[in-house]
């Protein structure tokens with residue numbers, strides 16, 4: 541009896557991975573088919589440096605299962621991979637549909653596709669009998685180079701109005717253009733986590749560069765703690781690049797009363813942009829900077845302050861234009877107050893109900 545049980549157990553161990561693999565194959569199949577369609581439409585060979593692939597595979601669930609195997613399918617066929625800075629997973633809620641997107645920076649063309657729900661019901665044999673593009677319910681092929689889009693605003697209006705990328709237009713067009721403009725891997729990572737590119741996440745990247753220069757981390761006991769008041773998209777860059785997260789008590793996010801924000805802007809002549817403390821967890825001491833960020837001057841310099849062109853464009857123009865400023869963050873950032881921090885002040889800065897600017901005597 542015991543031998544029979546052992547035999548059954550051994551058999552079930554053999555069978556389980558096979559059935560698990562069969563489920564996985566659907567995702568691998570989708571990823572590899574997306575790569576085939578992308579290569580065909582954008583006319584590229586495996587590993588082409590001009591190509592970027594973005595997907596929410598690994599975040600999206602399909603039929604209740606995770607979708608990471610699609611990434612292997614994409615890489616095996618297209619040669620594009622995260623380690624080469626040309627495959628990124630864009631953060632999305634797990635309930636949103638799975639999609640694949642390929643972009644050619646040389647031509648500016650991009651293709652977007654979502655799996656066909658009926659394809660997901662087929663077994664491996666039936667799937668194998670279909671051509672690659674039959675896996676997808678919609679395949680869009682569109683010009684997304686920002687300069688070319690601005691030259692043809694009517695066509696580009698249609699891209700946004702008709703939601704040619706199922707509502708992902710702003711996110712995917714911004715990410716493609718900033719990648720083509722040479723954005724660093726860490727910047728791309730921050731934008732992926734934020735789920736789109738915007739002036740806010742770029743301001744966070746600039747604040748990171750500014751703070752790292754003003755008060756660099758010197759030993760392993762130190763970390764950057766963000767008192768995110770007022771919070772905006774910048775907080776997501778800190779999480780991805782500094783690993784400063786709410787869960788690990790290195791980020792405290794709170795809204796700033798509009799009257800207090802206006803009062804600070806009036807007093808310091810710049811929009812308050814939060815407080816960063818370089819904190820030593822062993823000595824329980826730190827140094828802090830209250831910062832300001834000047835979006836107004838940037839918008840004027842980038843020509844989007846009094847925008848009269850298409851409504852989808854100014855944020856994208858600003859996004860790409862701001863890349864020229866990431867190496868000179870002091871052009872938009874100002875230190876409003878510099879201060880020493882002890883355990884008692886740290887507690888006051890992060891405790892609910894306290895306005896950190898009042899704690900610091902700035903209001």
Ligand SMILES: [Zn+2]
Pocket residue numbers: 734736737738739740741773
């Ligand atoms: Zn944003």
